[in-house]
Amino acid sequence: MTDLLFARAQMGLSLAFHIVFAAAGVALPVLMVLSDLKARRTQDADYRLLSQKLAKGTAILFAVGAVSGTALSFELGLLWPEFMGRYGAVIGLPFSLEGVAFFTEAIFLGIYLYGRERVSPGLHLFSGIMVAVSGASSAFFVTLVNVFMNDPTGFTHTAAGPVDIQPVVAMFSPGWQYETVHVIVSCYQASAFAMAGLHAFILLRHPGAAFHRKALSVALPLACVTALLQPLVGDLSAKHVARAQPVKLAAMEGQFETEVGAPLRLGGLPDVKSGTVRGAVDIPKGLSVLAFGDPNAEVRGLNEFPRDEWPPVAKVHVAFQVMVGTGSVMALLALVTLVHRWRKKAWPHAGALLRAWLWAGPLGLVALEAGWLVTEWGRQPWILRGVMRTSDAVTPVPHLSAPFFTFTLVYLFLGVTVLFVLSRQVAGTLPGQRDAHVH
Amino acid sequence: MSTEALLGFAVAGTFVLYALFGGADFGGGVWDLLAFGPRKAEQRALIAQAMGPIWEVNHVWLIVGLVLLFSGFPRAFAALSVALHVPLTLLLLGIVFRGTAFTFRTYDTRGDLVERRWGVVFSVASLVAPLLLGMCVGAVASGDIRMEGHVVVSGFFAPWTRPFPIAVGLLALGLFAFLAAVYLTHEAGSPELREDFRRRALVTGAGVFVLAATVLVLTRDGAPRVWAGLLHSPFALALHAATAVAAVTAFALLGLRHFRAARVAAAFQVGLIVLGWAASQHPYLVEPDLTLQNSAAAPEVQRLLIVALCVGVAVVVPSLVFFFRVFRPRPPGATPPAHA
Incomplete structure (x- = not known):
């Protein structure tokens, strides 16, 4: 390294x-x-x-x-x-x-x-x-x-640095309005899911624990609201990325060629050499609809950009799939839970739904980390997109493995x-x- | 006053406040390590009680100073980050372990081996961090950090491992321990505990005199510019004279058991030392290559930073006043706070 x-x-x-x-x-x-x-x-x-x-x-x-x-x-x-x-x-x-x-x-x-x-x-x-x-x-x-x-x-x-600051x-x-809301909601969502997962875990072992039922009743509303809100905020954020940072969007979606009516690729592993995404499930025209609200919109592909300005495509795509996947599971669970709450007039405190909350506990944090990886990997090779490369910003101090392993x-x-x-x-x-x- | 001088003053001001508040917390850790005698447990409890609500607040002064430095004087921040990469990384480890160990010990009170081990980590980190902080300050004051263009050419070890920076590190450690002991005399809940810390303050105070004298002797070769300032700048000289007066006053007040006033005098002493350092190297940030003027951000950036600073003062000062009113030390014999 x-x-x-x-x-x-x-x-x-x-x-x-x-x-x-x-x-x-x-x-x-x-x-x-x-x-x-x-x-x-x-x-x-x-x-x-x-x-x-x-x-x-x-x-x-x-x-x-x-x-x-x-x-x-x-x-x-x-x-x-x-x-x-x-x-x-x-x-x-x-x-x-x-x-x-x-x-x-x-x-x-x-x-x-x-x-x-x-x-x-x-x-x-x-x-x-x-x-x-x-x-x-x-x-x-x-x-x-x-x-x-x-x-x-x-x-x-x-060349000498920024002027007219x-x-x-x-x-x-x-895009500040999308990313800030996206991040703040993700903080609430990740924490509320973790808390709900913890109390679900205890309730499954100690079904009568009143304290933990009450704790769950505090965590679940925040978890459900944020889980349903986040896909909407995320969609706005992605639409902004599509307009303002087309390379990042192309990497997120594994879009190698510029395409009218581009499909949405779910999952899969992008292969940079062949310019394809292996093992993905395609939803026809899905990406054009999601990114631009028009089934026949043109989505710019990675091949339109210089090769040395590509982010690590596979990493960005997989991280994005993980974020969207976990986000969708959480939104679905929130929806089911809210229906349960409306029909039974109580938050779930036993059974399969509670087990689902146990397993969903870490998903908020997983989505948070994955989303952050999307934005960071997706910006590479730049530290400041289009202005300064990460490799031009790094310290001249040698032996950086030492602090890295220490902090690890x-x-x-x-x-x-x-x-x-x-x-x-x-x-x-x-x-x-x-x-x-x-x- | 030019805006860059104002910003430079603000940076120095945050360092003063970090020394007075954050420094005393490090000193508290030192006294936790050195707790002994029949009231060993009470001493540690008092330190934990004094630090508990406030150490994170006190720590923010460092962040504010850092942010003002990189926003107002980005070139100087970059140069210092490269030249002092090694001691700053070690300082960070000290800061990370001090804070986390203190928190784990506070919230995981079982009276068992785990708790005691956290106590050791907390107090050892409290000893190491001020030493490294002082060594960094000594390296900056020495003028041994040299640059060619944007490149640091003085090496990654030499400037902070010479006798002068090491002596400054020891002085910082001594000052913080002294400050903590003086503060704790005022916060102690019983006369015996008060005497414990009064004795510690007097002994450390004497140690600080010796360390300060050593630093002064080493200044001549170790930090020529500071030495020249001592001889030729009436302003720096006046600051150092005021420091000496504050130090003697703090000592006398401790002797007379005027703890409240001793606390103020000790704070003046330490604050003036930090200001004296800043004044003696003015206008250099990294001597002789970077000055306040040539490393300052563009004027409009500086003006906005000063506006942000004013906003910060308007928000933080009333909050801090409220905080200190809530946590006023109670006189000995009063009902102990519920959290103790």
Whole structure:
């Protein structure tokens, strides 16, 4: 492996790790506030305990997110100094505003976690809401940076670097409204599915556990709403990619030749040598309809673009299939669950539907990671699409395998540890072991 | 004041605040490692209680400083990231382990071996991180980071492994430990615990004097520009004089058991040291190649950053004021907070 590949692997690993905790930091405060509100309305001790457990979970995951996020902000310079040296000024604004949101999230999370007995109930709830709002804001601002990297605007490109910089224009590069909503919804969806899966798991083993039924009733509405909303948002996002980043769309869909009335290829493995997708199920004219809303629309193929500007087609296509596939399964499950809720006037708490929620638990996170891989791999070979290649941005520091393997081990260790600590938290809520001691 | 000087001042300001708040948290970790005597457990509990709600907030100052640096002075950020790649990566490991270990220990309280091991990871990382942070600062102040065009030519190890940066690393560690001990005297819930940390503050304070003197001696060869500033710049000289006054005052107030006031004096002492470093290398960010002026972003970018800074201050300062009101230390004998 070359140093460039090690640098990309380290950045990718750091982001893949951080994104899980960042999503939890965005979504768990919302679930925690929702349980808090239910506890206030019903005076039910279970909801109160749930909100306290979720607060603990938020504290643990937010802390890991905070330090892995710090690592990322350093790694921008440690791995991509040429990119930051030239374009740091252009993207500083959203990063600065993300810093403000990070500040308020940390401040109000401190108050929410440790100030329960020190502030009035109203102020305590207000702090929880501030945590949730700050979390969503920081996701919004940091996604704007990614939008800029996908479709950089707000400056004039010269050989010596950017001139005529307009940071506000750069901050709202084309497509910002789709990608930011797509990301924020995915944070809620991934976390709500993971939480639902966890409580489904416990309910299947301990069918009578009232606490976990209530927990499920907090997670399921958010999971169902986001799972049904996400395909719509994703569709808008993909339509934008089709217009603005045709190479990425072509890689996502395995579209090698420009085609009128292009089919939608489900699954399959693109083969770059032969320019075909093997093993895919074709839906005639499907891609033209989905991407441009017209069965006879022309979809531009990869062959229209220079070979050295192609992203890794197979990886992008497979990651995209995984995201869309898991997203569809989650939307279907949400639909079935909502019908069940409407007919039985209750959320599922046993049987096949509950087992389905158990198996669907990790799908939100899988879709989140896959979607992020689509956008990152799909932008290659550029770090800043059309402006700066990733290979021109990398640090001259040698032996990048050393930090890569170090961070790999550290993040593996931390990932396992978080699972261990969280499972010890959950164990305290099992029937017969109710852990009355709350933080 | 030009906008780049204003932004440079803002970067220095965030470093001061990081030292005063984040630095004290690292110092807390050091005292966790060095906890001893009959009140060993109480000492650790006090440190955990003082850090619990706030360490993440204190940590954000570092991020803000970093973001202001790369947005306002991108070339300097790029050069420092290359030249200090190795110590910054090690610093990151320290930051990651300090924060996660502290959190795991806080939320996984079983009183078992696992909890104690997290305590060790937390406190060792708290010791290593300030050392590396100080070494990076020392390397920047030394003027040994050299560039040709955009390329760093001074190597990846030499600038931060000389005696001067190592001495600065030790000084940073000593200062943070001193600061934490002084803060903890004010936050302690019992007179005995208070005395524990008062003794620690006095001993570390004396150690800091020795370390500061060592750094001063090494400055002559190790950081010629800082040395020249000491001799010729009346402003830098005044700052250093004020630092000395604050240090002596902090010591005297600790001796007289005026803990609240001692805390303010110690904070002034540390803040002035950081400002003194910034003033003595003004206008250089990476001497002698990058200055505030030649590495600054375009003027319109700077103006917008200052607007963002104002927005940030308007949002963060009231929130912080609210936070500190909620977590005011309670006098000894008051009802302990429910979370303890």
